[in-house]
Amino acid sequence: MADLPLHQPATLPAVLRHSTRADTATEKRGILLIPIAACLLINFGCRAPEPPDTRPSAQNNAAAQGCLEAFRADQLEAVLDRCDIAVKETPEDPAARSDRALVLNLLGRTAQACENVAQAIQLQQRRGAAVEPMLRHELSVRQAACKQERTMAGRD
Template sequence: MLLASLLLTAVGCRSHSAPTNTIPEAELTPQACLEELDLNNLDQALKRCNQIVAAHENNPAPLTDRSLLHTLLGQMDQACLDVNQALRLVKRQGAKADPMINHELTVRQESCKQRRSMAGKG
């Protein structure tokens, strides 16, 4: 719960309306998942982020952001899948990987492991 609160705080200053249509290719930057985030329209934000993840399939940043959206939507299994996939990409990047993303993903992965243990899944 603390993790979710911290994550909400991190994106709270970026709450604007999310676009409703396919976003232009020029706006498909790896950092665009949480831009113009409307916390009252998370489903639309997830659709936007899905496009960005698809456009940057070898970049862990969009997966990291999408895992947050899944968490906010209560889709914990999907969030953990994104965390694990993003960590695999970070490991592939080696020394080039962003240490902040690596740290954030490691914390989220621990939360996923704890959740599985509490649910008896792991």
């Protein structure tokens, strides 16, 4: 086998020095970036900021989370006070009443809890499909518990 002479590989500056295509490609790329940048600025840079999420469920979740936030079983009266505030702040929110019903149940105030469940179900029915499925399920379970309580007490 004959030994082929090995040449040093060409370096990038040497290639660019001898090629006019690289200069042309760089110029074209720069020219193409200008309209792209302009389109991006027009479409995204000039938009008004989007308003904060004002959907009812987002507001209601914040109130309900505030009610049961930092829940402590040894401070149920304080939790109930927070739930009362949440219900006053969002009177049309079935989740706030559902959470208050939970706390009332834990305090042994079953009749009041069941009243809150009934009110929450009424609010839920007014909203129709806007109620979250999990809340719908929670209310149906609490309603069944209330019915069982009434049956056991001989009132149903």
